[in-house]
Amino acid sequence: MDLLQELKKHNKRAAAKLITMVENRNPGYQEALKDIHKLSGNAYVVGITGPPGAGKSTLTDKLVKELRKKGKQIAIIAVDPTSPFTGGSILGDRIRMNDLSLDAGVFIRSMGTRGHLGGLSESTKAAIKILDVYGAEYIFVETVGVGQSEVEIVKNADTTVMVLVPGLGDDIQAIKAGIMEIGDVFVINKADREGANRTKAEIEMMLDFSNKEKRPSVQMAVAVDNKGIIEIIDEIEKHKEYLIDTNKFHHNRIESTKEEIVEIIKGYILDKIFNNQHINEELNQLTKDVVERNVDPYTAGDLLLKNIKL
Amino acid sequence: MENPIRVLVAKPGLDGHDRGAKVIARALRDAGMEVIYTGLRQTPEQIVNAAIQEDVDVVAVSILSGAHGTLLPRIAELLKQQDAEDILFVAGGVIPDDDIPELLTSGVKAIFTPGTTTTETVEFIRNNVRK
Incomplete structure (x- = not known):
């Protein structure tokens, strides 16, 4: 099978095999990526990040279902941690995305971090390019559950969605440097829980001091009940328009390419x-x-x- | 470090007992494999679709419902249709000895019944996975 030719024809198997080839650094992977790079750059990349258990997978599942109603072709890259001791891992993000596994317009790939820090795997960027050429219009990249400093997603995503839940700490946590600075859209998930309004107020206050040109918005959501999903899609679209209107889209991609x-x-x-x-x-x-x-x-x-x- | 073996662990059909599947997932993880865990109540179509997208080396299913005679050959058949017979397909669970020969001819490469140690399962996968 000529993997590159098949990839261009929207062949799932070819996309899957190419990602494995890159992850394992099998012979020829760099040559393949040279060709793929030239054809890529069309997909819009949305990063989904936040602490473990915040609901990133569930939220991704709902956002993707909403975009599928508009007929968009979607790919999801879901990253989970690799054991530093055995090299093994449990990649469990698909559990929340089972309805999507029969949708021909959605391609889901799970990746272990394989020793890479920063919240993604070393091959994530290459996987994004492969799925771009495969024909995905939107690529969702779900990071591992992050702590305070795994910010690599911003170098890979056009829009970064930060998913938080009530009760993670006081307002000092919100003003610390690190992951709280990287969100373009903030989501308070599990917003039916006690303390959601207070968490929202604390995040809003933090954002009031933000020196980003476009102040991120804070959305409330209950992803399992499909609440707040349309609003989040709207916010992602607004951010996308802002990036394009101000030419930041291009600028950001230059920065990340240099990196x-x-x-x-x-x-x-x-x-x-x-x-x-x-x-x-x-x-x-x-x-x-x-x-x-x-x-x-x-x-x-x-x-x-x-x-x-x- | 060597490239990890990728394994899809799934529970097909209508049975909610996933302790066994989780024990196996954990054992494979500790043996240095990448385990894609898809959870409960999977259809054969969902399992095979996920196996293709994840480009796994092994599909391992756990089944305790008694529907193995229908579900396991169906998964084997779908793998064949996708030209993915090179994926090692194994199953575990409460499966009567009398049913095993037929399942093995349908395309399941090994059946692990109660009492099998996780070490045996790990060894079988290591020795039989495609190279």
């Missing part, structure tokens, strides 16, 4: 260093010296770098 290239360079350099047996041996020796306080880690780093030919 992408830098990441590729970093990966290349790390490969050069750690796939070299001689350097690994030297690293092991120097590590002992550093532990025994014969050498300091900065000198050790300098010594290693001197032996690396790029």
